Amino acid sequence: MAIVLAGTSSGVGKTTIAIAMLAYLRQHRVQSFKVGPDYIDPMFHRYVTGRPCLNLDPLLTSPEYVQDCLPVMAFDADYALVEGVDGLVDGQAERKRQVRRRSRNY
Numbered sequence: 364m365a366i367v368l369a370g371t372s373s374g375v376g377k378t379t380i381a382i383a384m385l386a387y388l389r390q391h392r393v394q395s396f397k398v399g400p401d402y403i404d405p406m407f408h409r410y411v412t413g414r415p416c417l418n419l420d421p422l423l424t425s426p427e428y429v430q431d432c433l434p435v436m437a438f439d440a441d442y443a444l445v446e447g448v449d450g451l452v453d454g455q456a457e458r459k460r461q462v463r464r465r466s467r468n469y
Contacts, residue, residue, distance in 0.1 A: 364441070364442055364443070365433065365437075365443045365444075365445065365467075366384070366442065366443070366444045366445065367445045367447060367463070368380060368381050368384070368444060368445065368446050368447060369447035370447075377446055377447065378404050378407065378446065381395070381404070381408070381444060381446040382407055382408070382411055384444055385408060385411045385412050385444060386411050388441075388442045388444065389411060389412055389413075391440075391441040391442055392439060392440045392441045392442070393412055393414075393440055393441065393442045393443070393444060394412070394414055394417075394436060394437040394440035394442070394443050394444075395408040395409075395412055395414070395416045395417075395443075395444050395445075395446065396416065396417050396418070396419045396432075396433060396436075396437075396443065396444065396445040396446070397416050397417070397418055397419070397420075397445075397446050397448075398418070398419050398420050398445065398446065398447050398448045399418075399420050399423075399447075399448030400420070400423060401448070404416070404446065405417075405418070408446070417432055417436050419432060419433065419445060420448070433445070
C-alpha cells in the first residue's frame with residue numbers, strides 16, 4: 364500500500380508525521396520516498412527504517428524515473444510512504460498530478 368503524506372505548506376510537520384508513521388510501520392517492511400531537493404529528511408527516514416530513502420522528484424530525476432522507481436524499489440515492502448514537498452496546494456500542478464498518478468499505480 365502506498366501512502367502519500369503532504370500538508371498545506373512548508374513547516375506544517377510533514378517530516379514529524381512521516382517519521383512517526385515510519386516508526387510505526389517498521390514492524391512491517393516499509394520503504395520511504397521523498398519528493399524535493401532535501402538531504403536531511405531522507406537521513407531521518409533511513410535512520411528509522413534502516414533502508415535508503417529514495418527521491419521521487421521528476422525535476423531532479425526524470426518523469427520516467429519517478430514512474431518506475433516506486434514499484435521497483437518498493438517491490439518487497441508492505442508499505443511505501445511518500446513524503447511530499449511544500450504541500451498539496453503549493454508547487455506545480457503537474458508535479459501534484461504525477462505524485463497522485465504514481466501512487467495509484469503502486
